[in-house]
Amino acid sequence: xxxxxxxxxxxxxxxxxxxxxxxxxxxxxxxxxxxxxxxxxxxxxxxxxxxxxxxxxxxxxxxxxxxxxxxxxxxxxxxxxxxxxxxxxxxxxxxxxxxxxxxxxxxxxxx
Amino acid sequence: xxxxxxxxxxxxxxxxxxxxxxxxxxxxxxxxxxxxxxxxxxxxxxxxxxxxxxxxxxxxxxxxxxxxxxxxxxxxxxxxxxxxxxxxxxxxxxxxxxxxxxxxxxxxxxxxxxx
Numbered sequence: 001x002x003x004x005x006x007x008x009x010x011x012x013x014x015x016x017x018x019x020x021x022x023x024x025x026x027x028x029x030x031x032x033x034x035x036x037x038x039x040x041x042x043x044x045x046x047x048x049x050x051x052x053x054x055x056x057x058x059x060x061x062x063x064x065x066x067x068x069x070x071x072x073x074x075x076x077x078x079x080x081x082x083x084x085x086x087x088x089x090x091x092x093x094x095x096x097x098x099x100x101x102x103x104x105x106x107x108x109x110x111x
Numbered sequence: 112x113x114x115x116x117x118x119x120x121x122x123x124x125x126x127x128x129x130x131x132x133x134x135x136x137x138x139x140x141x142x143x144x145x146x147x148x149x150x151x152x153x154x155x156x157x158x159x160x161x162x163x164x165x166x167x168x169x170x171x172x173x174x175x176x177x178x179x180x181x182x183x184x185x186x187x188x189x190x191x192x193x194x195x196x197x198x199x200x201x202x203x204x205x206x207x208x209x210x211x212x213x214x215x216x217x218x219x220x221x222x223x224x225x226x
Contacts, residue, residue, distance in 0.1 A: 008151070032213065043201055043217035044154075088154070092213045097142050097161050097205075098169075099215055103153035 006102035023089030134202030143185035
């Protein structure tokens, strides 16, 4: 059973601080990794995609991938109240067309 | 801009009714997906389709069927709605990208209540 694990939270972070979200996956065949943000009552939207070991930065967001340890993380610098949402981690394997989803971490940024 | 649309944002049906949820995407994506999302359970895949007239069961197909007669349209059918099918239903689409970037684009969701 392929699994993606996330701490459900809520994770509470002061405004302006760094929010760190973590995700572990069970299958070493996972190739690509996605972070989606989902606001309450809305559908998920992609914020980061990574497939190589190391860091990938996009504005205030940094995704970190460590395939040897089978984890992927998302760092949000200078956290804003508008970052308050549930963050979903997903992985892709080339054996099928699906993404394997974690249950999400609820992030709360406190002003 | 990729657009995935769903036929209804909110739907209320009675137990035993046949329910149709429609999804349309305008980016010529090969893959389309139907998920349901419940608090604490994350996204659960019901069915997906990688081509016209092709369908594959996901993790929770029981009580559902799907239809894909045209590439842009993927329908989810609840043959006889039950109260435990009350949920948020999300449709998504993606390109068949062998390079590994298989971003899924989501529709706005349909919140279905079965009374």
